[in-house]
Amino acid sequence: MGSSLRRFSYDKKASSLRGLILGLVALLGVDAIVIAGLALIVPGPWKMVVVGGGLALSGWGYLLLTGVLRTHHTLDEGSLRLAYGRFRLVVPLGTIAGARHQTSDAPGDGATRVGRLSGPTLEPVYRPEDDALYILPDRHRLVAVDLSQTLRCRIPKQGPVEFTRIVLSLDEPESFLAALEGLGVPVEAAAGSGGRRRRLAGAPRSQAPVQALDALAGAPAALEVHRLVKRYGDDAAVRGLSLVLRSGEVLAFLGSNGAGKTTTLRMIAGLLRPTSGRVRVLGRDVWDRGREVRRLLGYVPDVPFLHEWLTAREFLWLVAGLYGLPRTAARQQAEALLERLSMESYADQLIRTFSLGMKRKTALAAALMHHPKVLLLDEVTNGLDPRAAREVRDLVAQLAREGTAVLLATHHLDVAEGLAHRIAIIDGGSLCAMGSMDELRQSGQGPDTSLEEIFLALTTARGGAGTGPRAEEVPSR
Numbered sequence: 001m002g003s004s005l006r007r008f009s010y011d012k013k014a015s016s017l018r019g020l021i022l023g024l025v026a027l028l029g030v031d032a033i034v035i036a037g038l039a040l041i042v043p044g045p046w047k048m049v050v051v052g053g054g055l056a057l058s059g060w061g062y063l064l065l066t067g068v069l070r071t072h073h074t075l076d077e078g079s080l081r082l083a084y085g086r087f088r089l090v091v092p093l094g095t096i097a098g099a100r101h102q103t104s105d106a107p108g109d110g111a112t113r114v115g116r117l118s119g120p121t122l123e124p125v126y127r128p129e130d131d132a133l134y135i136l137p138d139r140h141r142l143v144a145v146d147l148s149q150t151l152r153c154r155i156p157k158q159g160p161v162e163f164t165r166i167v168l169s170l171d172e173p174e175s176f177l178a179a180l181e182g183l184g185v186p187v188e189a190a191a192g193s194g195g196r197r198r199r200l201a202g203a204p205r206s207q208a209p210v211q212a213l214d215a216l217a218g219a220p221a222a223l224e225v226h227r228l229v230k231r232y233g234d235d236a237a238v239r240g241l242s243l244v245l246r247s248g249e250v251l252a253f254l255g256s257n258g259a260g261k262t263t264t265l266r267m268i269a270g271l272l273r274p275t276s277g278r279v280r281v282l283g284r285d286v287w288d289r290g291r292e293v294r295r296l297l298g299y300v301p302d303v304p305f306l307h308e309w310l311t312a313r314e315f316l317w318l319v320a321g322l323y324g325l326p327r328t329a330a331r332q333q334a335e336a337l338l339e340r341l342s343m344e345s346y347a348d349q350l351i352r353t354f355s356l357g358m359k360r361k362t363a364l365a366a367a368l369m370h371h372p373k374v375l376l377l378d379e380v381t382n383g384l385d386p387r388a389a390r391e392v393r394d395l396v397a398q399l400a401r402e403g404t405a406v407l408l409a410t411h412h413l414d415v416a417e418g419l420a421h422r423i424a425i426i427d428g429g430s431l432c433a434m435g436s437m438d439e440l441r442q443s444g445q446g447p448d449t450s451l452e453e454i455f456l457a458l459t460t461a462r463g464g465a466g467t468g469p470r471a472e473e474v475p476s477r
């Protein structure tokens with residue numbers, strides 16, 4: 001067992017022991033009658049076979065019954081492995097959008113309400129009403145795990161099922177949630193708080209800062225870009241660009257017009273094949289495992305691609321359908337985003353009547369419908385009025401605090417400085433600087449230098465006098 005492996009159990013023997021003994025007595029009683037009956041009617045030499053077979057059957061039944069009562073789940077850096085009796089399910093960590101604690105099954109507890117399930121279940125149960133798989137040896141000490149994509153498995157009685165939430169009962173839900181959080185999964189500690197929708201809709205609207213950079217040191221690498229190159233004929237739009245972005249980190253991506261920002265973002269999003277180099281999202285190669293990666297990525301292009309003859313609300317539903325989100329969850333997320341981005345007043349208007357700012361907000365909402373773990377934003381605040389720009393900045397900061405990695409291409413230096421943990425400056429397709437504001441200042445002209453001065457010095461230097469530091473001279477993580 002690796003050191004990073006954590007095991008979580010459900011071990012409530014007291015309540016199940018009675019059922020176990022009663023079940024065993026009933027089983028043995030039926031067995032005894034059947035074996036005795038068969039022994040009377042079968043000829044002599046077969047009697048031993050019948051008795052032996054009957055006993056073996058009893059033993060098997062007993063093991064089955066006790067097996068059902070065993071439940072243990074293990075968590076490591078890559079997956080959550082669920083075991084409930086003979087049932088097994090591996091949930092890749094990358095598919096977990098968030099988790100929350102629930103101490104009761106009282107009606108009104110929203111997404112994790114289990115009041116209509118008739119008591120503990122001896123095998124996993126799928127409930128279509130809330131699109132959840134329940135693994136409940138008990139109805140207390142519950143944890144709800146929200147998934148960013150639909151998972152499938154086969155369960156006894158119900159056969160193949162698809163779900164986007166798993167509800168577990170555990171001996172120590174607190175330590176399970178703490179372990180998940182330690183692996184970068186957003187965790188909502190409050191009991192019965194109604195899930196992501198309420199979290200998004202009711203979030204504070206002040207511009208709270210993102211998490212400190214130091215606090216992200218142990219976070220998993222959400223995005224790894226390695227020596228990315230894009231050539232068009234003899235010209236290279238991107239020349240060997242490498243960077244790593246951690247979960248919860250915001251990296252501002254700056255560069256002059258034509259520097260290669262959009263080309264880089266399109267390659268990361270899997271929309272443009274690189275000439276060479278690799279991109280990995282939460283450990284998955286963008287080209288080898290494109291389907292999985294698309295469910296983890298949200299991309300807002302510089303020119304939003306929208307269906308002009310749909311309303312904003314309809315467009316969000318359409319996008320949810322493309323990601324295979326369950327209807328109820330999709331509608332809840334659409335409403336939460338429409339509210340969070342103050343779009344309610346025009347949510348039912350045709351997109352073709354929208355201003356550029358309204359279109360950008362619609363594109364952002366669409367990119368967030370499937371709870372991406374990595375968000376690529378290309379000029380997302382362009383064309384937004386100050387209030388809308390503030391809303392978008394606050395939302396990005398909130399998503400980062402919840403563990404989303406954000407790569408933000410922008411020309412707005414104030415947005416970069418106010419929001420990002422680190423800033424990457426690209427010029428002529430090459431990274432010429434990357435680091436926190438302090439690191440960029442240290443490598444440049446002094447502690448009082450503005451980002452604008454740093455940007456102008458670096459980008460001018462590449463085309464002219466050559467006084468700016470090269471990438472390898474600038475501190476980067």
Ligand SMILES: Nc1ncnc2c1ncn2[C@@H]1O[C@H](COP(=O)(O)OP(=O)(O)OP(=O)(O)O)[C@@H](O)[C@H]1O
Nearest residue numbers: 232236237255256257258259260261262263264302
């Ligand atoms: N399809 C293409 N064919 C040839 N050259 C291209 C193509 N697409 C982009 N380029 C070139 O690649 C370079 C980088 O373009 P890109 O759009 O990535 O820049 P950018 O940094 O996003 O610019 P801006 O800030 O103006 O949006 C530019 O020189 C552009 O002309």
